Amino acid sequence: MTRRAFTLVELLVVIAIIGMLVGLLLPAVQQAREAARVMQCNNHLRQMGLAALNFESSVRKFPSGGWSPYWDGDPDQGLGQNQPGSWAYSLLPFLEQNALFQLGADGKFELSTDQQNGAETRGKTALGIFYCPSRRSAKLYPILTDTQYAANHKYTGGDSYAKADYSANAGSNIWVINEGYAPQDFSTAATFDWANNNHAKNANGTIFKHSGVTLGEIRDGTTNTYLIGEKYLEPEHYEASADKLTTNDNIYVYRGADTDNLVTCASTTLPMQDRLGYDHFHSFGSPHAGASGMAMCDGSVQRISYNIDAETHQNLGNRKDMQVVTLPN
Numbered sequence: 001m002t003r004r005a006f007t008l009v010e011l012l013v014v015i016a017i018i019g020m021l022v023g024l025l026l027p028a029v030q031q032a033r034e035a036a037r038v039m040q041c042n043n044h045l046r047q048m049g050l051a052a053l054n055f056e057s058s059v060r061k062f063p064s065g066g067w068s069p070y071w072d073g074d075p076d077q078g079l080g081q082n083q084p085g086s087w088a089y090s091l092l093p094f095l096e097q098n099a100l101f102q103l104g105a106d107g108k109f110e111l112s113t114d115q116q117n118g119a120e121t122r123g124k125t126a127l128g129i130f131y132c133p134s135r136r137s138a139k140l141y142p143i144l145t146d147t148q149y150a151a152n153h154k155y156t157g158g159d160s161y162a163k164a165d166y167s168a169n170a171g172s173n174i175w176v177i178n179e180g181y182a183p184q185d186f187s188t189a190a191t192f193d194w195a196n197n198n199h200a201k202n203a204n205g206t207i208f209k210h211s212g213v214t215l216g217e218i219r220d221g222t223t224n225t226y227l228i229g230e231k232y233l234e235p236e237h238y239e240a241s242a243d244k245l246t247t248n249d250n251i252y253v254y255r256g257a258d259t260d261n262l263v264t265c266a267s268t269t270l271p272m273q274d275r276l277g278y279d280h281f282h283s284f285g286s287p288h289a290g291a292s293g294m295a296m297c298d299g300s301v302q303r304i305s306y307n308i309d310a311e312t313h314q315n316l317g318n319r320k321d322m323q324v325v326t327l328p329n
Contacts (some may be wrong), residue, residue, distance in 0.1 A: 037133040041230065041286070042301045044129045048166065048228050049295030051094035055079070059213040062227075062297075063090035065168060066207070066256025067189065070200075072119045073254040075105040080213040085191070086261045087168050088130060089230075089254040100125060104128070121162040123252050130253055131166040134287045135238055138188050142242040144250040146150060148246050162253035165233070167263040167284065169226035171205030172314040172321075174266035197328070204318045205265070206297060209257035215297075219320045222297035224327070229294035229304070231263055232285030235274050248281060265317025267280055267310035302327055 007258045046300040055063050059079050066073075073085025083090055092101035104118020127139040140160035177271075194200050194210045206213050206227050218225050237246050244325060248259045255261075263269070271292045284304070286292035291303035297319075304327075315323040 001170040011163060013312070026136065034134065038288050038293075039290070040133045042303075044132075045166070045228060045230075045293045045295040045301045046299070049130055049297075051091045051300040052227060052295075053093045053299050055091060056092075056215060060063055061214050062206055063087040064211050065170065065208045065262050066090075066210075067192075068256050069251050069258035069260070071189065071256040073101070073256075075102045075118075076108060081210050085254050086098065086256055087207045088164055088261065089168075095127075095129060097127065100127075119254075122254060125164040130162070130166060132286060135165050135233065141239060143247065143252050144242065144245060161248065162254075163285075164253040164261065165230060166228055167248075167261050168207035168228050168232040169205040169317050170208040170262040170264050171203045172244065172265045172299055172318045173202050173204065174264045176268060197256050198296075204320055205321055206233060217319065218297050219322060220315070220318070220325065223300065224316060224325045225297045225319045226265065226284075226295045227295045229263070229271075229284045230286035230288075230292045232272055232280045232283040233287075234279060235276050235287070246279060265313050267314060268307060270310060270313055271304055273306055 001035030007058050041265055047262045052062055063078070063079070064081045064083055064087065066089070071084035073083070076265040077083045077085075079093075080089055081278045089101065092098065100122050115294040124140055131138045143159065143161050143163075197210065200208070200210050203209070203211065205211075206218065206225060215222065231248060233249055234246060237244065237249060240246070240249075248263075251258055253261070260291045263284050264282050265284075266282070269280070271286075272278075273289060273292075274285060274287045279325050283290055284294070285306075285323050291305045294302050296302060296303045304316075312325060315321055316327075
C-alpha cells in the first residue's frame, strides 16, 4: 500500500495560509489588549475621582495642589491648603494608603531625619494607580538631578523615584502654574503670603497651587468641569535618564505644585496623543488612540477626543466661566 505525503507545494501553501491567519489575528489581539488597558486606565481615573470626592466630604474642599516642587508631602501639615505636598499625596488616605501618607510624622512641621526617611521610603513606593498601563509599568524612574530641588527638601536628586501619568486641572491660564513659588526655606515658607500669589489668584481650575476649591465654587457644574486626567508625555522620555527628562516629568509624584502634576487647558494646550519628538508642554494627553481619559468633578470618567475644539476645552477646564458646555461624543 502506497503512503501519501504532502508535496512541497502543498506544505508551502499551508504555511502561507497559517501566516495570513496569524497576520489577521495579531492586530485583533493587540486591539483587545489595548481596549483592556484603556479600561484599566479609566478605572484608575475613577478611583482617583472618587477619592477626591471622599476627600471633599471630609475636608469640605478638594485637595490642594501643594506649594511648589521644592516641597514634599508632610503628614504633620494635614489635608488642607497648608499641605505642601501634591494632590496625589493628599489623596493617599482615601486610596487605602494611609500608612504611606503617615510616613515621617513626628508631630511638628520642620525638616527632620524622621521626615526625610519617611519621604524617601514613600517616594520609592510605586503605586499602580498612578501609572497608565499603556505607557509604562509601576516602578521607579529617574528624577531631576538639579541641586535646587535636592539641597534641603527631603530627597536627593538623580536617584529613581515613583512618578505619575496623571495631572490635575489647574484651569485655562497657561502661565499660572509656574508663577509665585513658595520660598524654599522653612522659616518663611510656613507664613508665605498666598493671598497675593499670582497662581492662587488667577487659577480657575479645580486643583492648583495652595488651592482649596469647594463644590459650591464649581459654578459650571461638576459634570462639566475637569478634575484629574492623563497628561501628555513624549514616548522617548517614558524611561529617560535623569539628564534627558522633560519639564513635565522630572520630579516624583508626591512633591508639590509643578507642571508634572498640574496641567492647564489653554487654547494652545489641547489634549494630544503621545508623539515622538513633540514637546507638548502643559497639556493633557495619553498614549491611547483617539482620546485621553478625564475624571470629572462628579467622579465620572469621560474620554476626551483629541479633536476637541479649543473653546470647549477651555470651558471644561474653567470651573467658573458660566459657559454652557456639552461634552463631545
